Amino acid sequence: MLEIKGINSFYGKAHVLNDLSFDVARGQVVALLGRNGAGKTTTMKSVMQLVVPQTGSVTFQDIDITRMPPHKVAKMGLGYVPEERRIFTDLTVMENLEVGRQPEREGTVKWSEDMLFDMFPNLAERRTNRGKELSGGEQQMLTIARTLMGNPSLILLDEPSEGIAPVIVEEMARVILRLKKDGLTVLLSEQNLHFAQAVADRVVIVESGTAKYKGTLAELNAQPDVRDTYLSV
């Protein structure tokens, strides 16, 4: 569904992604694992074309989306949930959801505010609150809900478990599994191996902007040396 082929991305002169390649198949949850600074966030941004790869290509549903403006990428059904959450703090919860709204798309779940409030009951109570009045966990929920309003077929979750309380992390895992059941494809980046264990089908380990390991979760668990080399567990 999503193919990343040999992309090289830069921040100014810093070479962040180095011939990175991997695929995400429809209906799967793929976890991008790696240490801080390995290039996980840049990968996400390169898929969204927020950082434009200088070489290589990103293909989504058999269409080359490299160098496409981000808003068109989003319109094709790629939903992006950034690491820093980036909710609109001066807008209410309802207004934040409105920004994410996109027309219905064939073959994906059509989300409505009520369905989302069903999934995130905490947000339902706060629908008229401004973004800045929410807790960190609520903000994280809102970012996901906002992206779902665009009825994506693939969602990019950048470090969803970062900086939130353990209880919420559990809820996050529950949400991801629920989305998977609804047919959504998920690419998430993580430093937390335990969280990835709970939700992912496959893992890609990145180190210095290169994919060092690709395989299923079961295969990774059978190779503790790989784990110890690339992940600080």
Add this chain to the structure above:
Amino acid sequence: MGFFIAQILTGLANASALFMVASGLSLIFGVTRIVNFAHGSFYMLGAYVGYSFMQVLPGAWGFWTSILLAGLVVGIIGIVVEMLVLRPVYKAPELFQLVATFGVILVVQDLTLLIWGADDFLGPRAPGLKGIIRIMGEPVPKYDLALIALTPFVAFALWWLITKTRTGILVRAATQDREMVGALGVNQAWLFTGVFFLGCALAGLGGAVQLPKGGADLLMDFNILSAIFVVVVIGGMGSLPGAYVAAVLISVLNVFGVNYLPQSTLALMFVVMVVVLIFRPFGLFGREEVAGEHGQVGEPERPIKPAGQTARMIVMAGLVLLAFLPLIGDSFLLVLITDIAIFCLFAASLHFLLGLGGLVSFGHAAYFGGGAYAAALLVTYAGTPMELALILAPLAAGLTAIIFGWVCLRLTGVYFAMLTLAFAQLLWSLVFQWGDFTGGDDGLVDIWPSEWASGTTTFYYLALVLCIGGIIILRHTAHAPFGYALRGARDSARQAEATGINTKHVQWVAFGFAGAMAGIAGGLFVFSKGSIFPNELEIARSFDALIVVFLGGVKTLAGGVVGGAALEGAKDYITRFEYWRLLLGLLIIFVVIVAPDGIAGTLRKWAEKIGLMKREDQA
């Protein structure tokens, strides 16, 4: 009592157009983060376009339709400007955007002159609203009452658009995080264009709606500019209710000012602004600007280093040429070079603040004109000899800069720029309106150099020595520890603070120092011309310097000097054309989009390409 109420009504009516124009500016700033200096030009266009429509469309129906059409047409012009001029510079540093919009001002000025001619138009009176109504015995024009009634509708429509519609939600979201809005599937390019259309249409409406009160003339653009900036800054950048409250506040105060303090009308609004900003640094309804949100983009700043051998040789050769110039050149050339040298020092002092300090001052003319006026006043009232006046001029300018800087440096970014502009305007209005002391519009004349320096050649040498000396001191300071501290404060205030640099203090000293240097230029200027007029303190003068620094190249140490020499030299030729503003405006826009490194920066790149200079990464 009747008089009092009539005054308030007049103020409210005046607030109407002011609010429309200012809310448009505020809206555009809120979403695009561009301070649209050309906003006054759209207001002026609105008046002219509205006037033309009113000539064709008859009756009350025609009058109001003309106003709406003026808004629409100006909005469409706004779209063209946005797509051609602003789209390429959205990602550029703030200064580039400002300069680009300044280019638009020049282009619009000359196009208006070309289309409508130089004569002022008296606005047609509104059909059906020509008379007056007596309120408690005082006459109030009917049209004023119509304006007072109209404004809340415009304000309400805007409020509804911004708070209740999907477009408004997207606009507010984009105000905060454009990239994220794009990543959620919204084409923000069109959102920006839409906002620019709306903002310009509001300016056009404002221009057309004030026709029966003020007519249309070619000075409208600059005349309203400071007022709308004051309104937007007092209200808070990006806040519509703020713009309304501030427009009313300023207009009402102004009407009372005219009656009770006629000497102070121009200064009054700036005083209000300064007072508001001291207590509420981000305006009445504004919120804090997040620093670094739209900071330096693109290539990282190169380290500044002393000139290399080749560069030194070229400069030395130039200086030798200048030294022997009186032997070969005629006195016209000497006067021209004197002007250029003075302007170069002025530009270099602004470049010091802007390039090294990152302090975008919009009111640098205050210190140039301030120095000039200090010298002129000393000569006129105390018979001070030139030598002493030239020493006291920079002291006075520096002192002024220290006082103004103390207030301005409490703020950063756009608010800092606005405050420097306000102080410069304050000084200008003081000089302009305090005619008994400063000569007002007639200026001060008969200020000539001492006997020994009165010859063209001698004064040429004097100016050359002082200006080049000043420029060398400025350059030297850039390489001194103080220069390092200043650049540190520019690049990362927090980190500089953490290493023990008192950043505010360093910036304050730099502000005073640059002011004093501009004061030397001002002092020389007054003696070279023999007279001084308030226009040396005008916004346009400050902008001259900004443009020069920009054209020269902000990031290059030589930028100010190179730009100053190029522009002042070219001006002599370019102003011989009838439509030189148009040319200059187009040139500025061209440079912003095509050669954003400026003259010095572009030359350096060429030199590196052909191997004349070593590249940074090879050196």
